[in-house]
Amino acid sequence: MNTEPDDLNKTTHxxxxxxxxxxxxxxxxxxxxxxxYRTMIGALLxxxxxxxxxxxxxxxxxxxxxTLIPTSVLIIMWAYKEYLAQLDELSRMIQYESFAxxxxxxxxxxxxxxxxxxxxxxxxxAAFILFAEGVRGLALTxxxxxx
Amino acid sequence: MKNKLRVLRAEYRFSQADLADKLGVSRQTINAIENDKxxxxxxxxxxxxxxxxxxxxxxxxxxxxxx
Numbered sequence: 001m002n003t004e005p006d007d008l009n010k011t012t013h014x015x016x017x018x019x020x021x022x023x024x025x026x027x028x029x030x031x032x033x034x035x036x037y038r039t040m041i042g043a044l045l046x047x048x049x050x051x052x053x054x055x056x057x058x059x060x061x062x063x064x065x066x067t068l069i070p071t072s073v074l075i076i077m078w079a080y081k082e083y084l085a086q087l088d089e090l091s092r093m094i095q096y097e098s099f100a101x102x103x104x105x106x107x108x109x110x111x112x113x114x115x116x117x118x119x120x121x122x123x124x125x126a127a128f129i130l131f132a133e134g135v136r137g138l139a140l141t142x143x144x145x146x147x
Numbered sequence: 148m149k150n151k152l153r154v155l156r157a158e159y160r161f162s163q164a165d166l167a168d169k170l171g172v173s174r175q176t177i178n179a180i181e182n183d184k185x186x187x188x189x190x191x192x193x194x195x196x197x198x199x200x201x202x203x204x205x206x207x208x209x210x211x212x213x214x
Contacts, residue, residue, distance in 0.1 A: 012175045012178040013175075088171070088172040088173045089176065089187070089191060090172070090175060090179055093185075147175065147179040147184050147185055
């Protein structure tokens with residue numbers, strides 16, 4: 001217990017840089033380090049799947065290589081589930097709100113890109129992923145600022 | 148929802164960090180509750196009530212038009 005409650009009227013700040021660039025409350029948040037390493041493993045498996053899938057021709061290896069991508073997504077989903085369980089209630093609510101917002105935007109943009117693909121005969125999935133990640137970061141920082 | 152958390156914290160001479168530690172939440176959560184930006188869950192409200200030895204309704208006041 002402090003003798004002086006020196007922060008009586010102090011305002012607090014969220015880790016905005018982590019929220020924007022990483023999409024969560026940073027490595028110092030409860031479970032943040034574990035989330036970082038788990039999502040890194042997921043991202044590496046996903047990258048491996050994306051790199052290998054166009055070059056693997058042997059049917060014996062095609063299925064294992066293709067399973068790398070959904071496996072990586074499942075690992076990332078599980079990592080976030082574990083992370084959310086460790087956050088305190090307000091941080092968790094902010095993270096949920098940003099997921100909901102990003103999901104809505106991602107669906108809207110995804111469907112638009114899909115429809116545009118019929119006209120332009122091409123889609124840019126990589127650009128879509130970057131856009132979705134950007135929206136999530138922006139949503140997190142905007143929502144955190146409310147509190 | 149209005150609350151007396153800041154007043155109680157001052158009475159007990161807790162910093163926001165002290166209180167956050169005791170309640171197992173982040174300092175930002177305490178700050179948001181004190182500034183009426185966030186209404187705590189029922190479980191957290193009871194923890195606060197227990198910590199300060201006061202009934203929930205004495206700490207939190209449901210104003211008109213609140214959710």
